[in-house]
Amino acid sequence: MADFINEWGSAIWEGFIQTTQMTLISLAFSILIGLPLGVLLVLTRKGGQWDNVAVFTIVNSLINVIRSIPFIILLFFLLPFTKTLVGTTIGVKGVIVPLVVACAPYIARLLETAMLEVSKGIIEAYQSMGISTPKIIWHVIIREARSSIILGLTIAVIGLIGETAMAGFVGAGGLGDLAYQFGYVRFQPDVMYAVIIILIVIVQIIQSLGNVIARKLKKN
Amino acid sequence: MIKLQHVSKTFRVGKNKIEALKDVSLEVNKGEIFGVIGFSGAGKSTLIRCVNLLERPTNGQVFVDDQDVLELNKKGLRQLRRKIGMIFQGYNLLETANVYDNVATPLKLEGVPKEEIKKRTEKYLEIVGLSDRQSAFPSQLSGGQKQRVAIARALAHEPEVLLSDEATSALDPNTTEAILELLLKVNKELGITIFLITHELNVIQRICDRVAVMEDGRIVEQGSVVDVFTQPQQPMTKQFISTESKFQIPDSVKNDLLKSGRLVKLTFLGESSKDPVLATLAKQYDVLPSIIAGGIDQLKNQSVGKLLVHLKGDKAKIETAIGFLRDQDVLVEEVKD
Numbered sequence: 001m002a003d004f005i006n007e008w009g010s011a012i013w014e015g016f017i018q019t020t021q022m023t024l025i026s027l028a029f030s031i032l033i034g035l036p037l038g039v040l041l042v043l044t045r046k047g048g049q050w051d052n053v054a055v056f057t058i059v060n061s062l063i064n065v066i067r068s069i070p071f072i073i074l075l076f077f078l079l080p081f082t083k084t085l086v087g088t089t090i091g092v093k094g095v096i097v098p099l100v101v102a103c104a105p106y107i108a109r110l111l112e113t114a115m116l117e118v119s120k121g122i123i124e125a126y127q128s129m130g131i132s133t134p135k136i137i138w139h140v141i142i143r144e145a146r147s148s149i150i151l152g153l154t155i156a157v158i159g160l161i162g163e164t165a166m167a168g169f170v171g172a173g174g175l176g177d178l179a180y181q182f183g184y185v186r187f188q189p190d191v192m193y194a195v196i197i198i199l200i201v202i203v204q205i206i207q208s209l210g211n212v213i214a215r216k217l218k219k220n
Numbered sequence: 221m222i223k224l225q226h227v228s229k230t231f232r233v234g235k236n237k238i239e240a241l242k243d244v245s246l247e248v249n250k251g252e253i254f255g256v257i258g259f260s261g262a263g264k265s266t267l268i269r270c271v272n273l274l275e276r277p278t279n280g281q282v283f284v285d286d287q288d289v290l291e292l293n294k295k296g297l298r299q300l301r302r303k304i305g306m307i308f309q310g311y312n313l314l315e316t317a318n319v320y321d322n323v324a325t326p327l328k329l330e331g332v333p334k335e336e337i338k339k340r341t342e343k344y345l346e347i348v349g350l351s352d353r354q355s356a357f358p359s360q361l362s363g364g365q366k367q368r369v370a371i372a373r374a375l376a377h378e379p380e381v382l383l384s385d386e387a388t389s390a391l392d393p394n395t396t397e398a399i400l401e402l403l404l405k406v407n408k409e410l411g412i413t414i415f416l417i418t419h420e421l422n423v424i425q426r427i428c429d430r431v432a433v434m435e436d437g438r439i440v441e442q443g444s445v446v447d448v449f450t451q452p453q454q455p456m457t458k459q460f461i462s463t464e465s466k467f468q469i470p471d472s473v474k475n476d477l478l479k480s481g482r483l484v485k486l487t488f489l490g491e492s493s494k495d496p497v498l499a500t501l502a503k504q505y506d507v508l509p510s511i512i513a514g515g516i517d518q519l520k521n522q523s524v525g526k527l528l529v530h531l532k533g534d535k536a537k538i539e540t541a542i543g544f545l546r547d548q549d550v551l552v553e554e555v556k557d
Contacts, residue, residue: 119310119312121308121310121312122312122313122314124274124308124312125306125308125312125370126326126329127274127301128272128274128301128304128306128383129301129302129305129306129326129330129373129374129377130297130298130299130300130301130302130330131298131326131329131330132298135329139325139329140314143314143316143317144314144315144316146316147316217316218315218316219315219316219317219318219357219359
């Protein structure tokens with residue numbers, strides 16, 4: 001055990017840091033893009049406050065199209081786009097772009113679902129009090145949906161961690177890459193087992209944390 | 221205070237047009253409690269939502285405080301809405317906020333100064349009797365308490381009018397009674413005009429000054445509660461009142477009674493209820509009255525006694541007896557088969 005840690009400890013730690021980096025940075029950008037998209041879907045749908053068939057149809061189909069493409073294919077398909085956007089296609093920087101492109105629409109969809117659960121009545125009550133739509137979105141819709149939003153984000157984060165495993169193909173490293181390079185290519189299964197156990201622990205912790213926060217926010 | 225003129229509203233559902241309101245006109249005076257009653261689907265909810273434009277009328281005009289609300293821009297409409305409180309059947313509280321925040325949050329969003337928010341929130345929670353439940357969440361409250369929070373929330377804007385959309389329809393009779401008491405208090409002590417819709421006759425009886433009866437998108441009858449209640453003109457109104465009254469007797473019993481005499485429904489109002497008129501019938505007119513059913517309905521400002529009486533005796537004498545009753549200001553309505 002001590003030998004294993006001596007030999008692989010630093011590599012695993014480095015992989016863990018890279019995975020965390022990739023996940024957190026892409027999550028931040030994905031929320032930044034996904035939240036407004038989700039709100040737009042809620043507002044422009046039929047019967048929404050800004051009912052607009054054209055906008056809704058375009059955003060809705062765009063999200064569906066992106067969500068149809070498997071991440072590994074999206075990663076390669078986006079190479080030219082990534083290059084123009086961040087100047088490189090490799091490393092952590094190079095993988096953030098495809099991760100965000102894949103994750104933001106997913107988050108938009110999850111948040112849309114969460115926000116649609118908020119009762120129409122409460123929104124109407126705030127309209128009847130003369131509160132403006134932007135304030136209603138933030139202080140009523142997002143507030144009331146916050147518990148479901150956290151659960152949705154938990155799912156998104158776990159999905160992101162899975163997708164970072166493919167980052168190895170563009171040289172971004174991470175735990176998944178470590179397991180693939182050493183566990184599979186060089187046939188050292190103990191490295192793979194160690195990485196799998198670490199990933200299981202990380203996912204468990206994130207899911208439990210998500211559940212706890214969601215329950216706290218629900219307040220009933 | 222509120223004036224609706226020739227208001228119509230048509231909804232399109234696919235290819236079908238649904239006329240929810242057909243040329244509705246009514247006026248709610250300052251300081252009164254005005255009720256609209258009708259069965260579900262009559263268009264009441266659409267009607268009340270036209271006042272603060274949660275629903276925009278297809279045709280017609282809506283005035284609040286002499287302001288044509290259809291002419292207002294977005295900002296003007298928001299300002300107007302702050303003068304109009306509204307409560308709902310489903311309470312519509314924030315589930316994630318406690319009682320205090322449910323009242324305070326809308327004020328915060330309107331930019332009311334902090335101290336003022338605290339002052340008003342505490343004042344109106346006190347008025348609705350929930351001062352001791354400030355930190356409770358809606359899920360910990362009963363239906364009646366939730367509606368009290370909603371009322372406090374509406375009052376905290378210090379509105380001139382309160383719209384009530386079936387506010388008591390989801391509550392049990394005792395709680396309904398308590399909420400109605402509260403609405404009366406709000407009307408009397410704070411001078412807030414109340415415009416309510418309901419399908420419960422009891423609500424109209426207990427607190428309304430005037431009433432409009434709605435059927436199929438139209439107002440079929442309107443007037444003071446006492447008039448409409450004691451002398452309903454339209455079949456729809458009669459149907460409403462009879463579903464509530466205890467005067468539905470089995471046909472077999474009715475037929476037997478009609479064979480042996482005449483059956484009349486007597487309504488006593490105010491002064492007419494004090495004299496012993498039935499005893500007079502027997503003594504002076506030789507007509508034998510027997511009471512089949514009876515009851516007293518408490519209206520907002522007076523009580524109304526109703527009796528179903530069987531009259532036995534000589535035909536001509538019964539006729540003069542009925543004349544006597546009418547002279548005594550008793551409303552007489554003949555019941556036939």
